[in-house]
Amino acid sequence: MAAGDNRLIVSRSRxxxxxxxxxxxxxxxxxxxxxxxxxxxxxxxxxSIDEGFVFNWSFGNYADAISTYQTQFLRSFGYGGAxxxxxxxxxxxxxxxxxxxxxxxxSLFLFAVVAPFFTTYLIRTLAWQTILSDQSPPVxxxxxxxxxxxxxxxxxTSASVIAGLTYNFLPFMLLxxxxxxxxxxxxxxxxxxxxxxxxxxxxxRVTLPRSLPGILAGVLLTFIPAVGDYVNAYFLGxxxxxxxGNVIQGQFLNLADYPTAAALSFTLMALIMIAVVAYFxxxxxxxxxxxxDAGEGQTAYPPPxxxxxxxxxxxxxRRALTIYAFLATAYMLIPIAVIALxxxxxxxxxFNTDWQGFTLEHWGDPFDDAELTSALGTSLExxxxxxxxxxxxxxxxxxxxxxxxxxxxRAANMLILVPMATPEVVIGAALLSMFVYIDLSRxxxxxxxxxxxxxxxxxxxxxxxxxxxxxPGLEEAAADLGAAPVSRFRTITLPLLWPGILAGxxxxxxxxxxxxxxxxxxxxxxxxFPLYIFGASQRGIRPDVNVLATMLFVxxxxxxxxxxWQQRRAERRLETTD
Amino acid sequence: MDPVRDEMRHRAIRWPTRLLVAxxxxxxxxxxxxxxxxxxxxxxxxxxxxxxxxxxxxxxxxTIATAVLYIDKSQGAVDGPGSxxxxxxxxxxxxVKYLEEINSNESEFAKLRPELENGSSGxxxxxxxxxxxxxxxxxxxxxxxxxxxxxxxxxKNLIPALRDPAFDPGRKFSIPYQSGMTGLIVRTDLxxxxxxxxxxxxxKYKGKVAMLSELRDTVPLVMKADGxxxxxxxxxxxxxxxxxxxxxxxxxxxxDITGNDYVDDIPRGDLVAAIGWSGDAVQMQLDNxxxxxxxxxxxxxxWSDDMVIPVGAPNPGAAYKFLNFIYDPKNAAQxxxxxxxxxxxxxxxxxxxxxxxxLADNELIFPDDKFTEGCSTQPVLEGDDATEIEExxxxxxxx
Numbered sequence: 001m002a003a004g005d006n007r008l009i010v011s012r013s014r015x016x017x018x019x020x021x022x023x024x025x026x027x028x029x030x031x032x033x034x035x036x037x038x039x040x041x042x043x044x045x046x047x048s049i050d051e052g053f054v055f056n057w058s059f060g061n062y063a064d065a066i067s068t069y070q071t072q073f074l075r076s077f078g079y080g081g082a083x084x085x086x087x088x089x090x091x092x093x094x095x096x097x098x099x100x101x102x103x104x105x106x107s108l109f110l111f112a113v114v115a116p117f118f119t120t121y122l123i124r125t126l127a128w129q130t131i132l133s134d135q136s137p138p139v140x141x142x143x144x145x146x147x148x149x150x151x152x153x154x155x156x157t158s159a160s161v162i163a164g165l166t167y168n169f170l171p172f173m174l175l176x177x178x179x180x181x182x183x184x185x186x187x188x189x190x191x192x193x194x195x196x197x198x199x200x201x202x203x204x205r206v207t208l209p210r211s212l213p214g215i216l217a218g219v220l221l222t223f224i225p226a227v228g229d230y231v232n233a234y235f236l237g238x239x240x241x242x243x244x245g246n247v248i249q250g251q252f253l254n255l256a257d258y259p260t261a262a263a264l265s266f267t268l269m270a271l272i273m274i275a276v277v278a279y280f281x282x283x284x285x286x287x288x289x290x291x292x293d294a295g296e297g298q299t300a301y302p303p304p305x306x307x308x309x310x311x312x313x314x315x316x317x318r319r320a321l322t323i324y325a326f327l328a329t330a331y332m333l334i335p336i337a338v339i340a341l342x343x344x345x346x347x348x349x350x351f352n353t354d355w356q357g358f359t360l361e362h363w364g365d366p367f368d369d370a371e372l373t374s375a376l377g378t379s380l381e382x383x384x385x386x387x388x389x390x391x392x393x394x395x396x397x398x399x400x401x402x403x404x405x406x407x408x409x410r411a412a413n414m415l416i417l418v419p420m421a422t423p424e425v426v427i428g429a430a431l432l433s434m435f436v437y438i439d440l441s442r443x444x445x446x447x448x449x450x451x452x453x454x455x456x457x458x459x460x461x462x463x464x465x466x467x468x469x470x471x472p473g474l475e476e477a478a479a480d481l482g483a484a485p486v487s488r489f490r491t492i493t494l495p496l497l498w499p500g501i502l503a504g505x506x507x508x509x510x511x512x513x514x515x516x517x518x519x520x521x522x523x524x525x526x527x528x529f530p531l532y533i534f535g536a537s538q539r540g541i542r543p544d545v546n547v548l549a550t551m552l553f554v555x556x557x558x559x560x561x562x563x564x565w566q567q568r569r570a571e572r573r574l575e576t577t578d
Numbered sequence: 579m580d581p582v583r584d585e586m587r588h589r590a591i592r593w594p595t596r597l598l599v600a601x602x603x604x605x606x607x608x609x610x611x612x613x614x615x616x617x618x619x620x621x622x623x624x625x626x627x628x629x630x631x632x633x634x635x636x637x638x639x640x641t642i643a644t645a646v647l648y649i650d651k652s653q654g655a656v657d658g659p660g661s662x663x664x665x666x667x668x669x670x671x672x673x674v675k676y677l678e679e680i681n682s683n684e685s686e687f688a689k690l691r692p693e694l695e696n697g698s699s700g701x702x703x704x705x706x707x708x709x710x711x712x713x714x715x716x717x718x719x720x721x722x723x724x725x726x727x728x729x730x731x732x733x734k735n736l737i738p739a740l741r742d743p744a745f746d747p748g749r750k751f752s753i754p755y756q757s758g759m760t761g762l763i764v765r766t767d768l769x770x771x772x773x774x775x776x777x778x779x780x781x782k783y784k785g786k787v788a789m790l791s792e793l794r795d796t797v798p799l800v801m802k803a804d805g806x807x808x809x810x811x812x813x814x815x816x817x818x819x820x821x822x823x824x825x826x827x828x829x830x831x832x833x834d835i836t837g838n839d840y841v842d843d844i845p846r847g848d849l850v851a852a853i854g855w856s857g858d859a860v861q862m863q864l865d866n867x868x869x870x871x872x873x874x875x876x877x878x879x880x881w882s883d884d885m886v887i888p889v890g891a892p893n894p895g896a897a898y899k900f901l902n903f904i905y906d907p908k909n910a911a912q913x914x915x916x917x918x919x920x921x922x923x924x925x926x927x928x929x930x931x932x933x934x935x936x937l938a939d940n941e942l943i944f945p946d947d948k949f950t951e952g953c954s955t956q957p958v959l960e961g962d963d964a965t966e967i968e969e970x971x972x973x974x975x976x977x
Contacts, residue, residue, distance in 0.1 A: 253687075351865065520681065539646055
């Protein structure tokens with residue numbers, strides 16, 4: 001090993017690297033890159049559905065696309081950028097507080113923040129519609145303090161779309177920052193303070209730079225998919241807030257103008273990747289793959305607590321971050337509260353919008369609707385399997401990308417981001433075409449394939465951020481003591497990596513439960529929960545749906561509380577046997 | 579064993595290899611594309627469709643692709659005891675695979691198209707599609723034609739108004755499942771004087787009205803309000819109407835153009851009126867009697883969600899049996915009582931009257947001629963005009 005190169009364990013065995021990157025890369029190559037090549041060909045075709053499409057190198061499609069939809073492109077980057085900045089501002093202090101201020105309740109906070117995303121985004125967004133509607137108490141309050149005009153409204157504005165984007169991508173910003181921050185070597189902060197630096201300075205010069213890989217990961221996971229988003233603009237905005245994702249949906253579904261839709265998609269992906277490359281260039285790729293400087297702690301040394309205070313205000317300041325954590329978590333749970341509230345509603349018709357009266361009727365028999373329950377069961381099964389596979393593949397891939405040197409590593413680090421930048425309608429349709437072409441019948445299997453495919457990138461980015469913060473010194477020590485690679489991984493790397501893996505898995509689960517467009521294309525005759533809900537929303541979402549969504553949330557949080565309780569018991573048992 | 583020279587030789591062979599790989603890859607891609615870019619390679623519409631076979635396949639189920647909440651349920655399931663599907667199975671012995679997979683005409687079309695191009699329907703015997711979408715499927719050669727002798731109840735009981743629509747004269751390929759009207763849904767307590775589509779352009783209601791994103795509902799209504807008959811409208815008429823709507827959107831007069839999101843916005847009061855569907859109004863009224871469906875002064879649009887038999891259907895004979903079954907007024911009434919849209923089957927009103935149900939008096943389910951005076955069906959858009967109009971409309975909905 002070269003001197004000064006103690007960040008990386010240079011691979012002795014090329015087979016080892018292949019084993020790590022092989023499965024994940026193969027999955028993405030087969031189920032993302034090949035379909036996208038199909039799409040690339042389509043983007044150069046011209047014609048119509050009635051007369052047929054013909055491949056004739058029509059690069060004009062791209063020129064037309066860019067000139068016609070400039071406004072929507074600019075708007076999308078604007079909204080995406082604003083949402084990313086807001087998400088960063090909200091998530092960073094929250095991640096810090098969860099990592100260092102809430103002690104053993106870490107997991108609870110994390111899951112409380114992420115669990116709302118295990119319900120379909122349609123229901124969450126409908127809840128936000130209720131909260132932001134013209135006559136709602138919160139909006140009235142905003143009007144009374146002058147943030148909204150007399151005749152103004154909150155919904156169907158740029159603000160509501162950005163707010164929706166920020167909210168829906170907050171876990172994607174929070175989890176990587178948390179996973180990375182938690183590994184911070186607090187002794188360095190302590191050292192800085194011993195050398196007379198103020199807490200603020202210590203943060204700026206020690207903590208912040210070391211948390212850059214996490215921030216970068218969060219920014220990537222938020223900005224890239226947010227720019228191509230269509231859901232928030234669709235539900236929370238009007239025609240004047242349409243983003244490029246909405247245009248692409250419309251081109252594809254309403255106009256069946258596949259070449260234009262494909263050209264728009266590739267343009268979007270190219271623009272996003274240019275922005276990302278520029279960002280890397282500014283911050284240096286070290287932030288992505290780790291330099292010599294990042295995170296050198298072995299076990300967790302949290303930064304020192306702020307000094308005890310004597311005045312009330314001082315005590316308040318001391319606890320400021322913890323209070324913030326509670327407030328921010330409460331904000332994340334607002335839609336869940338509304339969803340839960342309306343599960344007790346008693347509408348006479350099919351629509352569950354106006355409060356009609358309180359009833360426990362729907363809680364009495366939540367699994368009454370056979371089709372709804374079966375759809376939910378299918379989605380849960382699908383999400384669990386997809387999460388398992390995506391997390392496994394993603395972990396291996398992340399290990400290779402951070403710890404191994406191989407040709408094309410830098411390119412791979414970039415390419416892993418491309419699936420996140422691709423509009424769903426295009427990747428869904430491309431995948432469907434490929435399945436039809438190879439005569440693979442659509443159903444649970446193809447759904448699983450698709451779900452794993454779009455989750456891998458997210459998992460990789462999250463785990464990468466965590467891995468960068470780990471010191472390979474421990475693994476090297478184990479190797480020096482004769483441990484085989486697998487056993488090293490099992491006893492050293494895995495436990496240290498575990499919070500990152502869990503974070504990646506949580507995101508993968510949320511993505512799978514939420515997925516609508518790609519699933520719609522590739523589900524064959526299988527009906528998933530989001531598909532059912534979306535269809536139902538046009539006829540009426542009865543309170544049964546709210547009951548199921550609330551139950552899902554309660555179960556998740558309950559499981560975490562149980563795990564914490566078990567952990568405490570185990571710790572107590574250890575203490576008493578000393 | 580000169581490491582430097584080895585390295586240089588290594589480098590020397592790297593570039594050509596890379597180039598070769600790239601070129602080979604590109605060639606492979608183009609070849610693949612030529613062989614089977616399913617999204618390209620469209621078929622020209624075929625009008626020599628075959629007639630669907632009338633004999634059900636023994637032991638095989640009937641597979642229906644439809645929307646959510648479009649048939650009655652019993653004990654929480656669509657095939658629960660006493661439900662329409664259950665009754666059908668008991669009468670004919672045919673099991674039903676009921677797929678509630680359709681969210682919108684367009685998404686179902688995009689999903690099925692690659693298969694239909696290859697002559698397969700993915701196992702579906704019946705698909706529900708609105709008039710204009712049914713016509714689109716047919717023009718592209720994706721449907722089988724219907725043998726009416728296998729469904730005598732249809733010929734007997736289909737209401738006269740729907741027997742010979744412009745888009746499918748003689749009902750060669752489509753049979754209505756449920757019908758509906760598109761008109762004004764109004765909060766009579768907040769905007770009692772809205773009776774015409776033009777009232778939606780009244781500055782008094784700026785930012786409180788919405789229109790449907792369905793091109794063939796909204797624009798014909800706007801044209802009717804300006805005295806143009808949609809059946810006779812020229813491309814310029816369409817584009818002018820679309821322009822009028824676009825100005826209203828840009829100025830903020832029209833708050834939103836969407837699917838039926840008004841079902842949440844109107845009860846909440848975010849909207850005082852919208853262009854909407856009659857069946858939704860029936861549901862909204864149950865919770866807020868101030869919500870009313872009004873046929874605009876200049877008339878409404880009447881449409882149907884039809885059932886069609888796609889190419890490659892594995893059991894079309896069973897499909898005929900089902901269509902015949904639901905055109906029995908007794909069965910049609912059971913569906914209608916649950917779905918609350920306009921029924922295309924004659925005799926259902928009598929069934930409700932005999933049961934003493936007040937649905938018999940609901941003029942949204944049984945609109946009389948006076949109610950639907952001046953209403954038009956959805957016009958057919960074809961060819962290059964259609965493309966130009968659709969693109970102009972896209973500009974409005976995704977400004």
